[in-house]
Amino acid sequence: MDVNILIGGAAGQGMDTIAHLLGKALTREGYGVFLSKDYMSRVRGGHNFAWLRFAGRTPGAAGEKAHIIVALNEETYRLHREKLLDSGRVIFDPELFALPQQEQRGVPVRLRALAREAGGPLMANTVAVGALLVLLGFKTAVLEKLLAETFAGKDDRVTAQNIAALHSGYNEAAAFCHDCIALPPWRSAGNGERYLFLDGNQVLGISALAGGCRFFSAYPMTPSTGIMTYLAKNQHRCGIVVEQAEDEIAAINMALGASFAGARAMTATSGGGYALMVEGLSLAGMTETPLVIVLAMRPGPATGLPTRTEQGDLDFALYGGHGEFPRAVLSATNLEDAFYRLNKAFDLADRFQIPVIFLSDQHFADTARAVPPYDFSRLRSERYLADDATLLRPYLRYRLTPGGVSPRALPGQFPGEVVLADSDEHDEAGHIIEEAAARRQMLEKRLAKLPALAAAMDEPLIYGDGENEVSGTGGGILLVGWGSTLGALQEAVDLLRASGNRATLLHFSDIWPLPAGRITAMLPQARHSFCVENNATGQFAALLRRSTGMEFHHQIRKYDGRPFTPGEIIREVLDHV
């Protein structure tokens, strides 16, 4: 049991504000809330919408049918009316447009006129929230408190006017439909545990700060920019340098300089910016400088669809950069995991002195959900630096060791000792060399990190019937995915099982070095195996084939720039089962 609400209009009409206020209010009321954004690459006009879904348990994906549509313009109604349930309702402004005569589901609310009465046209959004509340049978108190918090520090009148707008929307809609949308059960069932309501970029920002990231340089690029915005807002409080670079080349090189000198450093970008960064990625590999790079994917090639989602840059993350050097590739699967996963990226970068690529995408970055609070005691902040007692002198930055990891000292850390990093092939001290044997030795030293790095990778999550599959009885459906498709895949498995199928999900967070133990054991057992990816060429399936020689029976690929819904996955699965 869940409720789906679509709020649509032109860019600049404030769908985001409405959806966020309502999402946060519902979270406080004890619901599991999911809120995704579907927006165009423009500042004004066009068609944008937010999809808000709530249930007892926080959904991992959007639904397909809406209980309520808030149509801030006529286009929203026209584009989405097919999605509205017969029992649904559409909130619209009758002074802006009329619904067709046969449309029985309309709830006319004079959004603009009531907003003007309350204090100004900007409050049309608040009027709409009022109307939404009454349709759902809520009181206005939670929202009133949120509005007061939102406008705290501003003129008191702003809060009062917004509350008036909220009431007028509530009262006008009440005449048509009061409590007419059935609500799902609460998440909390009365235990009172408070949940957070936040999006992917914010979670990555919090994790980076709490995990000790103290330098961030980036060039704004959708959908990664939210990370920089969040960090910049907190630079006083947390003591992080946030610098907007002149380009992505500068961004990654600045971050490398900061890391070399001792600050935990990160940069973030999307595919096009990452293309500029790969020269620096290779530099990180050669100089063995720890760095975390968030690659928030959007559809390419080139500028592609700037505000849409795709998992099209996996190959790029795995192979981008000239030369051969160790790297790790991790991915954001959901908000619950990504907080700890990004911290793991920092830990791996410092421990192995390598670049770590953290794959996010627009779907993960922009989607807000209600999640339990995070346990900050699980975050690691060990820096793996050399200490005075064990330092061998003279200090050699690239001293040969069995595991390939040299003791890392910072410039200035040990009086009298200097630290030299070099992008040329170098000797143990960091000086340029060209001798064949020394080159081979240094390359082998860097690659020698791989076994321990591989051992640090987490096997994929098992969800669903799982264990039976492994034990050999087999015969069921096995779905395999990675990254932000986790929510849709979990729900797909739930629905398949509920309809009498045996279904299991294997979902990868850590991707490279590929933790292949579990999938190697399970894939041969599956009667029907599916690799599900948000790209056109099946990049993960190809990675598995290259690494293990194993093939999936089927591949489900989506590359229209939109995230999967559970329904889409199930329909494709059932076509083959």
Next chain:
Amino acid sequence: MSDSCNNIKCRAEDYLLPETAWCPGCGNFAIREALAAALAALQLPPHRILLCSGIGQAAKMPHYIRVNGFNGLHGRALPPAVGARAANTELTVIVESGDGDSYGEGGNHFIHNIRRNPNIAHFVHNNQVYGLTKGQASPTSEQGMKTGVQVEGVVHPPLNPLALALVAGAGFVARCFSGEKGHLQETMQAAIQFPGYALVDILQPCVVFNKLNTFAWYKKRVRPLRANEHVETDWHAALRLARTWGEEIPIGIFYRVPRPTFEEQSPALRGGEQLALRSLDPLSLAELQDEFY
């Protein structure tokens, strides 16, 4: 203090490493000696200095001077230097690279770091030609200079780095000549001590590839500014000097007017404690999630 030059040797010869891979007669030797002399004069111990460079003959300097070094990518000498300064403001950060690296491949970083104004001294070995790739035109090559690529002579007019720096707002702009070593050393010291981005464009001959701007060519034209000849706060006069190039080429500090630095203006660096040394305690930041309830 165990980390000062009282305990650690800081004579000029203590900074010089024995081996170099430069051509005999290269201007880089004199520049290296001037740099070592400048560091010794300033009594900066090697572990407190970071020398960042890109790729090219000049960019090999971190291998020939005993200080901390980050020998990065071609054109990318400045960005790591800025990052390192942010991480540890106790480091004296010097960038040393050639004209191709600083003005060609690194042009965007050059322009924007003048705006950013990190406390970095930028020493550009400007020999008006590409040495490491064997003799192609650089952004500062003179029109008409023939090379294996510019077969009919360089067509594009040369970039004037000093005029560009002045127009972009640089606070310290100087021109030097590798053949005037004492003058170069003094100018380097002033640039290192200047609070903010300091550009020193160092003219030097390339004995192998630049047959036009030879040692003799420079020697005949270069003239250090006389005492009281020029006021260093006069921007228009500085621009005139920067654009003076021909029978006479003035060298010296053309402009010296500090303005707030990148570090001073960064909210996270005002507290004073080094980013690199700040303790990390994730639990102390658990309140970050409170605004999302």
